[in-house]
Amino acid sequence: MATDYSGKSDLQSGPRKPALARADRLRVVLVDDDTARSAFVTQALLALGHDVVARLSASEDLLTAVRRVRPDVILVDMDNPARDVLDNCAAVTLQVPRPIVFFARDADPDTISQAVRAGVSAYIVDGMAAHRLKPILDVAIARFREHQKLRNELDEMRTRLADRRDVERAKSLLAKLRRLDEAQAYALLRKSAMTRRVTIGEAARTVLAAAELLDADSGAREEN
Numbered sequence: 001m002a003t004d005y006s007g008k009s010d011l012q013s014g015p016r017k018p019a020l021a022r023a024d025r026l027r028v029v030l031v032d033d034d035t036a037r038s039a040f041v042t043q044a045l046l047a048l049g050h051d052v053v054a055r056l057s058a059s060e061d062l063l064t065a066v067r068r069v070r071p072d073v074i075l076v077d078m079d080n081p082a083r084d085v086l087d088n089c090a091a092v093t094l095q096v097p098r099p100i101v102f103f104a105r106d107a108d109p110d111t112i113s114q115a116v117r118a119g120v121s122a123y124i125v126d127g128m129a130a131h132r133l134k135p136i137l138d139v140a141i142a143r144f145r146e147h148q149k150l151r152n153e154l155d156e157m158r159t160r161l162a163d164r165r166d167v168e169r170a171k172s173l174l175a176k177l178r179r180l181d182e183a184q185a186y187a188l189l190r191k192s193a194m195t196r197r198v199t200i201g202e203a204a205r206t207v208l209a210a211a212e213l214l215d216a217d218s219g220a221r222e223e224n
Contacts, residue, residue, distance in 0.1 A: 026050040026072040026137070029065055031085065033058050033078070041077055044130040062088035066096050073137060076120075077103040077128060081111055086118045093119025099144035101136060103128045121147070163201025170204035173211055 028050050032038040042052045053069045056062060058078060062085075066074065074092065078085060081104050089100050099121045104111070107125040115123045122140035167189065174185040193203035 024049060027053045027069070029054045029056065029062070029069065029071040029074045031056045031058060031060075031062060031074065031076040031078070037077060041075065041128060044128075044133050045075075047130070048134055058082055058085045063091045063095060066092050066098060071098060073099045073101065073141065075101045075103075079105045081106060081115065086114050089115070089120060090118040097144075097148060099137075099140045101140045159201070163199065163204070166201055166204040166208060170207040173207060 028045055030038060030041060030045075030052050032041065032055070038055055042055070045052055053071055054065050056065055062074070074089075076085060076089070081102065089102075092098060092100070097119065100119060101122045101124070102115055102120045103124045104115075105125065105127075112123055112125075121144045122136055124136060167186075170189055171182055171185040174180060174188055175182060178185070178188070180188065189200055189203050189207070192206075193200040196203065196206075198206075
């Protein structure tokens with residue numbers, strides 16, 4: 001079972017965004033099966049002014065721990081990264097992204113590629129030295145932020161493209177059903193979006209979904 005060193009429950013601490021607002025004091029989840037090494041890393045982090053809010057073994061559920069203690073960064077120290085650990089990192093990256101720093105002895109290119117695909121921000125293969133910890137954390141956090149920024153921009157672009165496509169389809173459908181021109185159909189969509197306080201893309205998808213439902217109902221009646 002994961003150990004929580006923060007001294008507060010989620011209810012006591014309240015909601016907390018992973019925005020890394022306090023760059024000088026980070027909340028860290030540490031994953032390490034080696035007790036002595038874990039204690040050394042913990043001391044190194046404390047010396048830098050950071051808080052180790054949970055220490056886990058490789059077999060424990062990292063995703064659950066991250067959701068519970070809401071850390072700023074995850075530090076994994078493993079001689080040979082197990083597949084389960086990388087899978088746990090991938091789950092965190094997908095659902096509650098955080099910077100992940102991975103110290104390992106395994107320099108195999110395939111393992112490094114798997115770690116990168118799992119969302120690891122920094123993969124260090126030559127051991128953990130206390131004096132190198134701060135710059136490694138700084139680089140990992142900066143890289144994570146940049147990756148998240150690019151990911152958000154890509155998501156926004158995909159949303160805009162999807163909205164444009166669905167608006168065009170909904171306009172054509174409304175123009176056909178209501179005998180409107182393109183400008184009138186767009187105005188009707190826009191009015192619907194404003195009335196329902198949704199985006200025009202969402203309004204368009206509602207129209208398309210309703211049309212599909214009507215087509216399905218019509219088809220069912222014809223079969224009967």
